[in-house]
Amino acid sequence: MKKRTIMMAGFAALGLTGCIQVKAPDKPIEINLNVKIQQEVVVKLQRDAQDLIQNNPELFPQ
Amino acid sequence: MTRTFMMIATTAAVALATGLAMTSPARAQSGAVVAAMTAGTVGEQADGYLGLAGSVSDAVRQEVESINIKRRAAYTDLAGKRGVTVQDVAASIGCQTLSSRVKQGQVYRIGAGAWQTKGAGAIALPPYCATAG
Secondary structure, X not given: OHHXXXXXXXXXXHHHHOOOOOOOOOOOOOHHXXXXXXXXXXXXXXXXXXXXXXXXXXXXXX | XXXXXXXXXXXXXXXXXXXXXXXXHHHXXXXXXXXXXXXXXXXXXXXXXXEEOOOOOHHHHHHHHHHHHHHHHHHHHHHHXXXXXXXXXXXXXXXXXXXXXXXXXXXXXXXXXXXXXXXXXXXXOOHHHOOOO
């Protein structure tokens, strides 16, 4: 019962303000996305990387 | 007829000799790099290139630079074929060298971190090296 009252009050407040304003952050939030993309590229290149190493032994002394 | 054959044979022999002459000094030098890697003064980096972890002779330094220039050319070539950046190719190579080529006792470096010696276990790779699946 009490919960419902609080919710009602919340809706009423929403109705008063009219709309919710979302302010865009100043700095882009995409650090994790970049890591994800790079990881996908690196994984995709894995086979090519193995071939490059095997085909150029003089460039990869061990 | 015979003359043509002779000419072809001679050309082939010259090409072979030139090839041998070009490869043998490079091999001798990379032997010095291998020795430096065993000594822990040269090591693989996660960025896909060889780095100097200690003081080395001028010959070794030059050979490391030469190898890195050739590596960069090979990475650039592959990057062009796959439509990715040279840095992405180099990073992929770094993942490979650190995960499967650096031997126990050899040194390696991740990013700008300190040089580390590979122990008995696998090297803790950068997160982007994670394999598919």
